[in-house]
Amino acid sequence: MIKVVLxxxxxxxxxxxxxxxxxxxxxxxxxxxxxxxxxxFFPDTINITSSLSEILDADCYIISISDDSIAGFSATLxxxxxxxxxxxxxxxxxxxxxxxxxxxxxxxxxxxxxxEVNFAETPVFIEAExxxxxxxxxxxxxxxxxxxxxxxxxxxxxxxxxAVFVCNFVNHLYHIGYELTTKNDIPFDLLKPLIKETxxxxxxxxxxxxxxxxxxxxxKKTMAxxxxxxxxxxxxxxxxxxxxxxxxxxxxxKL
Amino acid sequence: MIKVVLxxxxxxxxxxxxxxxxxxxxxxxxxxxxxxxxxxFFPDTINITSSLSEILDADCYIISISDDSIAGFSATLxxxxxxxxxxxxxxxxxxxxxxxxxxxxxxxxxxxxxxEVNFAETPVFIEAExxxxxxxxxxxxxxxxxxxxxxxxxxxxxxxxxAVFVCNFVNHLYHIGYELTTKNDIPFDLLKPLIKETxxxxxxxxxxxxxxxxxxxxxKKTMAxxxxxxxxxxxxxxxxxxxxxxxxxxxxxKL
Numbered sequence: 001m002i003k004v005v006l007x008x009x010x011x012x013x014x015x016x017x018x019x020x021x022x023x024x025x026x027x028x029x030x031x032x033x034x035x036x037x038x039x040x041f042f043p044d045t046i047n048i049t050s051s052l053s054e055i056l057d058a059d060c061y062i063i064s065i066s067d068d069s070i071a072g073f074s075a076t077l078x079x080x081x082x083x084x085x086x087x088x089x090x091x092x093x094x095x096x097x098x099x100x101x102x103x104x105x106x107x108x109x110x111x112x113x114x115x116e117v118n119f120a121e122t123p124v125f126i127e128a129e130x131x132x133x134x135x136x137x138x139x140x141x142x143x144x145x146x147x148x149x150x151x152x153x154x155x156x157x158x159x160x161x162x163a164v165f166v167c168n169f170v171n172h173l174y175h176i177g178y179e180l181t182t183k184n185d186i187p188f189d190l191l192k193p194l195i196k197e198t199x200x201x202x203x204x205x206x207x208x209x210x211x212x213x214x215x216x217x218x219x220k221k222t223m224a225x226x227x228x229x230x231x232x233x234x235x236x237x238x239x240x241x242x243x244x245x246x247x248x249x250x251x252x253x254k255l
Numbered sequence: 256m257i258k259v260v261l262x263x264x265x266x267x268x269x270x271x272x273x274x275x276x277x278x279x280x281x282x283x284x285x286x287x288x289x290x291x292x293x294x295x296f297f298p299d300t301i302n303i304t305s306s307l308s309e310i311l312d313a314d315c316y317i318i319s320i321s322d323d324s325i326a327g328f329s330a331t332l333x334x335x336x337x338x339x340x341x342x343x344x345x346x347x348x349x350x351x352x353x354x355x356x357x358x359x360x361x362x363x364x365x366x367x368x369x370x371e372v373n374f375a376e377t378p379v380f381i382e383a384e385x386x387x388x389x390x391x392x393x394x395x396x397x398x399x400x401x402x403x404x405x406x407x408x409x410x411x412x413x414x415x416x417x418a419v420f421v422c423n424f425v426n427h428l429y430h431i432g433y434e435l436t437t438k439n440d441i442p443f444d445l446l447k448p449l450i451k452e453t454x455x456x457x458x459x460x461x462x463x464x465x466x467x468x469x470x471x472x473x474x475k476k477t478m479a480x481x482x483x484x485x486x487x488x489x490x491x492x493x494x495x496x497x498x499x500x501x502x503x504x505x506x507x508x509k510l
Contacts, residue, residue: 011467067469067477090469090477108449110467115459121448149445158439159446161481166432166446167453168468169497170425175462175504177421184413190404191414191421192457193376194363198422199454202447204370207430212266212365213423214322214345222322222345226416234500241496242424245489249430 002140005056006031007073008064009038011111012087016064016144017042019119023143030056041113052078060140062087062105063096071095083133085126089160092153093127103128103137106156107145110167123147125156176235208249215246257395260310261286262328263319264293266366267342271319271399272297274374278398285311296368307333315391317342317360318351326350338388340381344415347408348382358383358392361411362400365422378402380411431490463504470501 002025006013009031020028021043030047032055033039039048049055055078063070063086070086074097077084084096085103096102104127109117124141126148128134134150141148151159174195178188201210214222223243230236257280261268264286275283276298285302287310288294294303304310310333318325318341325341329352332339339351340358351357359382364372379396381403383389389405396403406414429450433443456465469477478498485491 066472067474090480108445110449110453110456110465112456112459112465112467115456115465117452118448122452123445123448147445147448151441155439155441157480157484158435159441161484162432162435162441162446163449164468164470164481164494165428165435166450168466168470168501169493170428170450170453171462171466172497172501172504173420173425173428174457175466177417178462180413180417180420184410186406186410186414186417188461190363190378190402191417193373193378193402194365194418195421195425195454195457197372197377198365198425199450201365201367201370202429202450204367206443207426207433210365210367210370211423211426211430212367213419215419215423217321219322225345225412226419229412229416234503237496238424238500239419241492242427245493246423246427248489249427 001025001027002060002136002143003027003029003056003058004140005029005058005061006064007033007055007061007077009033009042010064010066011113012107013062013064014038014041014113015109015111015117015119016062016087016107017046019117019144021046026140026143029058052076055079059083060085060103060136061100067091071097074100083128083136085128085137089156089163092157093129094153101129101133103133104153104156105137105140106151106160108159108163110171119144120146123149125149125151125159127151127153127156173238176238211246211250213246215243216250218247218251256280256282257315257391257398258282258284258311258313259395260284260313260316261319262288262310262316262332264288264297265319265321266368267362268317268319269293269296269368270364270366270372270374271317271342271362272301274372274399276301281395281398284313307331310334314338315340315358315395316355322346326352329355338383338391340383340392344411344418347412348384349408356384356388358388359408359411360392360396361406361415363414363418365426374399375401378404380404380406380414382406382408382411428493431493466501466505468501470498471505473502473506 061084080099084100085105106125109122124145126137316339335354339355340360361380364377379400381392
């Protein structure tokens, strides 16, 4: 049995804890968090503490806190020589304090407390300083996901950046779609089949082969009209920038 | 049996023809297209013509051609008093030539020739000048989709604009994600679980409740670093604009 302590109690820690509770060979022996508020979301069966000095002895410590705090927090841990990993996409492995063995355990997914995540399909990207630790992280990763990959800090940085585009920015476009429909008495639900098909289509081909719409057709009349319909300056700017990007891309291809 | 003639042979016409072939009570009696090239995609069993004078007598004519050409093309039809509808999201009903009865039959979906569309889940938005025609369009709509709604030209214009954001622009962000991963030797496939979960999460709550990432957290350090990693000026501009939009939105909410 691999003993794991979670350090942090945010969205990622919460979903990891839930996944590990169902995992064979892994035991979450404790969750540490500075404030006790966050513990209310966790199952009662999990041992919790808000005191660094009470942290139990484990095979792996998983830090899941805000990016900015990872390096500083890792220096305050009252033990050494242990495997301490973080779950961040954009922080390299190196900033972790050197008194412990360093590693990364990055699940690539969007986590909100009130949604269920299918961890089996969530790829986990790992990194460690030596082969033994890498194998341990692989075991932990494979206990909750079918997809566990070794990746360098540099690649993970690029992957996280790509994730910002295809998840965070995409969700903001969903939000604009929500505003445009609901403000015109159209239920947002009517857009969902289109939203899901746009994501699903990627199974049939690469994104550029799937592009449709006025900008791809360079349909200037429709674009001018749509730009005029938009009220908010911010929406107009997003419309222009993305339309131009699409038109440029397909224009370039035709040359 | 409702007799339908399709005028045009692009992506929308192609998928409509396929859906109608399986529909009870609807018979595609003919597909017209100016050039014969496009017919090769259509089943052999469908009667085709590239001559306006050969168009058969039908209960409903569905124009599915580029937005700019709809009005002009509808004026060239060699018959009158018939129900003639178009399938465009952004063209109003009125520009159709007045010698025939006007209507709209707008399926809200992204159509590419090489993908299968689940029409049962694709909402169809209809409009007509009178109740009888509206009922006929409802019958046609319900023969292929579970979701058929009456909507005004003005609402449809807004809906189509929203669709550009949640489909066309979203797909371009997928494309940027594709470039960022493949150029760094990371398979794009690894982003797909995240992409699908981002779309699926909308079943759990509205988009703004589902937002995650550096911009939402106003994590300036990560944003500055990511902006620096991006090579293309266009990608930098998209990153800045969408990050600011997200930060502004959640900043406003906190006030």
